[in-house]
Amino acid sequence: MTTKTESKLEKLLARGEFVISGEIGPPKHAGPEGIVKHAENLKKYIDAANITDNQTAIVRMSSIAAAFHVLRSGLEPVIQITCRDRNRIGIQSDLLGAYSLGMRNVLCLSGDHQSFGNHPTAKNVYDIDSIQEIKLVKDMRDSRKFLCGEEIKQNEPRYFIGGVANPFADPLEFRVARLEKKINAGADFIQTQAIFDMGRFEKWMEMVRKRGLHERTNIIAGLIPLKSHKAARYMQKFVSGMLVPDEIVYRLEKAKEPQKEGVELCVEQIKHLKQIEGIKGVHIMAVAWEEIIPTIVEKAGLFPRPSL
């Protein structure tokens, strides 16, 4: 099977492996030790890790710089580039720079609005949106062109391009159409918003399959392992774009050992998702609970990970 890039993630997907990615949030300081530790602990258990880009608009070490430490530690990073903080010049420049450092995967997203973060009075950029960004990365790779149309004469960056999709946002019918738009723009893989409402997710997947979209991109299901019913309740109430059914909140509330229950739930979800046609892997977002990933992967029967 031929691949378009040197990405390990792409190669594994092309081979038909059920992939697992994780997420590492860079620190609010300039020290790399924590990221390196996470990368070393996780590298045997996941195939790649997203390195978030000033997630929830809180200033942190840059995604690309943190990803460099991850890469050096032997784990494949997926850099994130949001449209909130950079215009089309900054985005293309970062794409060139990150590629020169060995990055091979990029996730394009619009980014949380700055009003959620620790600099709510900042100006936002949004010069281009996430769909335009995906197309930009694809055109740099496949047409060897900058956004302005100028040719990239040599060493064009060849990224495996990711986008996000939220099956739980509205309007539901248009969510699938917009996913198709992202695929048409060039998304090679799609990570979904964290799934708690499996019923709605399956309904969405059915619509995805009806349009044949699962054959045109790699859909990777997003999961967040829950530590407590409070965490579940918080996401249910305060995080836009999430749907957390009450039964999940109750299940954790009733549990004697909520953390264990959270792991159990996540493992069940993985096993279930593995059976759904068109799901190519899972993306586990255990931010601030990264150390739980090995347990989840082992319990889900997905250890050891394949090598290239």
Add this chain to the structure above:
Amino acid sequence: MIVAENKPFHDILGLIEDAKKILIVGCGGCVAVCLSGGEKEVGVLASALRMSRKKEGNPLETVEVTLPRQCDPEYMDMLKGYVKEDIDCILSLGCGVGVQFIAERFSKWVIPAQNTKFAGGTIAHGIWEERCGLCGECILYKTGGICPIIRCSKSLLNGPCGGSQNGKCEVDKNLDCGWQLIYDRMKKFGKLDLLLKIEPPKDWSKSRDGGPRKVVREDVKIS
């Protein structure tokens, strides 16, 4: 219209604290329509300022005049007779344009009494909402007459983002998601296929990003 809102009263008091006699200039244009800078508001503000200064034992003298518009040199001429030697400063209730037109014309210290907010319209008595981001190249024909630049918090051209739920924007549960509105309208008109096209990046040079803008119309110029 341009919608403006008075600065907090105490801020205005502070801005004129050194003055003994001020000229308060209202505007009969947009700010009169949005009830913030017309003749009536000039009168109300002037008497409030005088009263407050009197209480402080530092009386203030005011001269009041409202021009049909402050954004027109022709009407600015009408102000000449009022800008006398003994006027310490001019307080304008025009939008930011009016304040600047006064400053360009007269060598007097000019102070804005308003915060100029946006281009919008009246929703109900006492409620105004933003509608246009003055982007310089209108694309409302692509989005069913609803502006994604100003009604989407991220100005997305290929929305809605993943934060849109129950018709509301992720930024505020009381704010309509501009893209939900666009979707509903396009659906109603059977034009959803237009939303499937990837809208290319916008030419922001036509907007404020290209530097201060100017419109020149040869056909109406009097040379």
